[in-house]
Amino acid sequence: MMRGSAVISGFEGRRFASEIVKGTVCRRSGRGASADDTTDRRRGEPRWDARSCPPLILLVLSLALSFAIASTDPASAQVPERLPDGEVTRAAGLSAWLVDPTLRYAHGVLGDAVEAGGFAVERDGMILLHRLDPDAVFEDRRVRLDDLDGDGEPEAIVVKSRLDTGAALAVYRIGADGIVPHAESPAIGQPNRWINPVGVGNFTGTGERMVAAVVTPHLAGSLRLYRLSGSALVEVARIDGYTNHVIGSRNLDLAVVRDVDGDGTPDIVLPTRDRGSVAAVTFRAGVAAEIARTPMEGRVSMIQEAGPGTVRVATEGGGTTIVDTTVSRPPTPKR
Numbered sequence: 144m145m146r147g148s149a150v151i152s153g154f155e156g157r158r159f160a161s162e163i164v165k166g167t168v169c170r171r172s173g174r175g176a177s178a179d180d181t182t183d184r185r186r187g188e189p190r191w192d193a194r195s196c197p198p199l200i201l202l203v204l205s206l207a208l209s210f211a212i213a214s215t216d217p218a219s220a221q222v223p224e225r226l227p228d229g230e231v232t233r234a235a236g237l238s239a240w241l242v243d244p245t246l247r248y249a250h251g252v253l254g255d256a257v258e259a260g261g262f263a264v265e266r267d268g269m270i271l272l273h274r275l276d277p278d279a280v281f282e283d284r285r286v287r288l289d290d291l292d293g294d295g296e297p298e299a300i301v302v303k304s305r306l307d308t309g310a311a312l313a314v315y316r317i318g319a320d321g322i323v324p325h326a327e328s329p330a331i332g333q334p335n336r337w338i339n340p341v342g343v344g345n346f347t348g349t350g351e352r353m354v355a356a357v358v359t360p361h362l363a364g365s366l367r368l369y370r371l372s373g374s375a376l377v378e379v380a381r382i383d384g385y386t387n388h389v390i391g392s393r394n395l396d397l398a399v400v401r402d403v404d405g406d407g408t409p410d411i412v413l414p415t416r417d418r419g420s421v422a423a424v425t426f427r428a429g430v431a432a433e434i435a436r437t438p439m440e441g442r443v444s445m446i447q448e449a450g451p452g453t454v455r456v457a458t459e460g461g462g463t464t465i466v467d468t469t470v471s472r473p474p475t476p477k478r
């Protein structure tokens with residue numbers, strides 16, 4: 144199996160065929176058909192509904208696919224298998240999803256021990272593929288497409304776990320002809336230790352986009368902010384005692400990014416490490432500080448946007464509460 148970044152040549156045939164049938168009565172259908180659906184685990188590469196194609200077009204389509212696949216390395220023409228519980232993310236005309244399910248990293252914090260050996264990005268019918276070496280997996284359910292370096296084009300951000308040193312955040316640039324590894328945060332240092340990203344934003348108020356993540360969300364719960372610096376993701380600040388994931392859960396989104404104190408800088412609303420409270424943390428000016436905390440009855444199991452200034456919080460046992468996250472006056476940070 145090929146490693147590293149590549150264009151899957153077999154899909155070149157699909158692209159060619161797609162260009163042939165565009166503008167005809169053949170209609171796009173099934174996976175990936177909805178351009179406005181940003182995340183759907185059951186969706187994937189575009190398909191064409193052959194039933195709607197006239198026979199001549201089908202003949203041309205068949206010949207194009209046959210020629211492309213026959214003329215390339217069989218391994219490179221192989222359609223990569225999707226991660227069973229993976230999601231498809233979309234941004235700026237790109238779609239991305241994790242591929243190559245593997246059992247080579249027995250951790251299972253996301254509900255099972257099946258992780259991904261690579262990821263694919265689709266743009267204009269062309270599939271770009273990045274496959275890891277056997278010493279690592281993508282311990283994640285999605286490829287985040289977000290503009291981290293501020294150039295207007297999204298990068299791919301994925302949790303990469305090495306079998307010997309554990310998880311790190313990995314950033315990839317999506318070039319015209321392939322996926323290029325760009326930067327990684329320091330690995331945790333031992334296997335079976337995980338990182339769950341929170342999001343990308345102007346968290347310091349300086350205008351520079353950075354990525355926030357909770358390192359070891361089931362242990363220390365260290366909420367950290369990283370900035371791109373050359374080919375590295377460098378830690379800017381951290382504050383311990385928070386989480387954004389329940390071990391074994393497939394829900395990656397136990398945090399909400401919003402400006403709770405109205406200073407124009409996004410903050411992070413998430414459970415405390417014991418999930419007994421909902422807290423808000425700011426990284427304004429590069430300093431991590433808790434600016435609000437609301438005790439909950441029961442352990443937090445879900446946080447979602449509810450409306451302006453509020454989040455909907457579910458707790459174990461089935462209760463749901465609307466929490467006002469607004470901080471009405473300039474806070475005195477608790478360190």
Ligand SMILES: [Ca+2]
Pocket residue numbers: 289290291292293294295296297298
């Ligand atoms: Ca970018």
Ligand SMILES: [Ca+2]
Pocket residue numbers: 401402403404405406407408409410425
């Ligand atoms: Ca703020």
